[in-house]
Amino acid sequence: MTTSLADHLRTLPDESLAALLQLRPDLVVPVPADVSALAVRAQSRVSVARALDGLDQFTLQILDAARLTRDPDDGTTSTEAVLAMATAGPRPPAPATIRGAVNKLRALFLLYGPEHALRVVDGVDEVAPYPAGLGRPATELDARTAALCADPAKLRRTLLAAPPSARAILDRLAAGPPVGSVPPGALQAPPLGAEDSVPPDPTNGGAPTGSPVRWLVDSRLLVAVSAGTVELPREVGLLLRRDSGPLGPLRTSPPPVAAVAREAKAVDSAGAGQTMEVVRHTEALLELLSAEPAPVLRSGGIGVRDLRRLAKALALDEATTALLLEVAYAAGLAGELELSGATTTRYGADQQVLPSGGYEVWRAMSLARRWEQLARAWLLMTRQVGLVGQRDDRDRPIGALSPEAERAGAPAARRAVLAVLADLEPAVAPTPEEVLELLDWRAPRRSRGREAAHREALVEAARLGVTGLGALTSYGRLLLTDVAEADERGGDDPLGLRADAEDASTAVRALDGLLPAPVDHFLVQADLTVVVPGPPDPALAGELEVVAEHESAGGASVHRVTTASVRRALDAGYSADDLHDLFRRRSRTPVPQGLTYLVDDVARKHGGLRVGSAGGYVRSDDEALLAEVLADRRLEALAFRRLAPTVLVTPYQVNRMLLALRDAGYAPVPEDASGAAVLSRPRTRRAPGRAPVGRTVDPLASPKLALPRLLGVVEQIRRGEAAARAARRAPAVVRGTAARTGPAPVHGHSDALAVLQQAVRDKALVWVGYVDAHGATASRLVRPVSIGAGYLRAEDERTEMLHTFALHRITAAVLEGS
Known part of the structure; x- marks a missing residue:
């Protein structure tokens, strides 16, 4: 008798269910109604993908071994079968290591059942359709290819007869993935009488072979699954892997790092020196924005010319300037200021980027605290600064602070890179290639395709002083720990009051010991x-x-x-x-x-001249000084006229007159209408205060709950299960429908989902009762294909169409013939 995942979960104690929810916290949001709903969610595509994303390369290969060794009749495998396949390679891992990976998969309920009858949850095949990079069996692809694969001797002879160009294609597909795209017409046979026009193939001894892909398809070593796609059958892939093993090379531990450890003091000293530069350059950048704010483009962000202006004034490259600007904005030190209707910029924008009110508070902090605020904002901000300067989908340049540089996965990429450095021995400086190899082993599904973001994270960490000489600094390690602890207690402290109450973090105290003490003299x-x-x-x-x-x-x-x-x-x-x-x-x-x-x-000399507004006037008790001003040819553009022995007047405004007099070497002082001197510092504008970026929700992770709370969740699921069991025992009301549309008994929603899950596994026909968009009840005979993301996808064999049903609209599900 087949045991479903729901039946297996019902037999577990509360502690085991709580352990599952602790390992896979996404199953709790929202809390499942009963055990059947928990089982459906645990097998859904989204939840299974999250669980697989956190597995290392070796554990994923052991899961592939379980998938490849399933019995075709009942779909079960065993630990012994997994051990046999995993140890078939040239360098077999220890059986205890393999059993540890199997136990890890069973704890995550990607495998369930006893050791002699293990089952793989349904969502795994949907998320990763090609186990170990191998294609489907030949019996599922093509009958003639299956006949070739059924004769091992003939298959080997055909494989040995493949030209070198065709063999290269086979080796590439055997390494995975087993599917490939071919150009249009590559699979078509040449027209009659044109065989002699096929050019000779130098890789085949000069004999003409035509297209190597077509040769492989004609020889039944590849199967054309569509007009432009070919697939390598599983049997051929296993034969090509006879030297490396069916699962490919197995690596039970992370790849080693060849870099020699540096001196820890030198690493911290280099990083501390860079922190001082980062704080200094950030302050200089904000002062430049205070003197000349950068206008905001209508599409968001600042323009390329303004970024170049800031980079030139700071004597930095544009990439570093964009990083400092993005980090300062994320830390709440810069913001946008709305301009009045009469004020315009050269871009026609109505906003400007300039320092915020928090900048003044930040300047009064110690050097270590100022750096920590910047580094923490960098770790948490959802911005990928490396995209600045590149072009978007519409071939437009991506500017600093523009929305196109927003990436939700940026914080996870930075933490993954720093976690790799933190797990190494202190002061070890791996190369970027070694870091990428470690990331690829730790979480291959999460790291592949994100190599550019990981390289950028390494460069940015060095620029910000988180790393020194290529190694993670001691205070950078503490900062990473502080941020992780803040995330763990974020649910208990949503307002961040606990963090604000602390005097100084461990990272600040460690950095304070490395930086020179502030001086109060010169x-x-x-x-x-x-x-x-x-x-x-x-x-x-x-x-x-x-x-x-x-x-x-x-x-x-x-x-x-x-x-x-x-x-x-x-x-x-x-x-x-x-x-x-x-x-x-x-x-x-x-x-x-x-x-x-x-x-x-x-x-x-200061204040010897008094300037006021008439258009503008100059007065002084020193008549000789006024005569000198009046006779000065450098001031002829002001058109001074003497109104009295001690007063000169000009038609120009006061500010222009002040600048001209000072450029000529005089020291005038403005005065108000009462004749009092106006002494003041230049007025600085500030953007509205902005809070620094706080705790960022990682889209690849879910909040972790404490064990007592998880036990309470399990108790709630148990109560829902008891209520569903009582409802099933109650007398059922049957609604009849037209005979031609099939029966539609009224079941509980969880029972209908269980029937649909079984139908997906068995590829069986099922009657589905549902409520359509108009509120009418209907039923349809379909063959379910997949369940995930709140929808059922099923095929109607009569019309050969694929239908999608919302799960909350399904009222019943009955197997055909029941």
């Missing part, structure tokens, strides 16, 4: 340069931004005091005494006499 040189021997603390950095010009950065940054910088400080509200006190208090070297003279000289 060294003033005789040439008026100011050397800061380390990272300045926020207060010192704010003062230097006002009183000096930044010249170079690094472990010791260099600034220079100039006439313009002193004037800027005076304009911001500093007095000459304040500047003298600042340099005496902050400098660890004697203040040069030239700096004192410079401050006094600029302060003495």
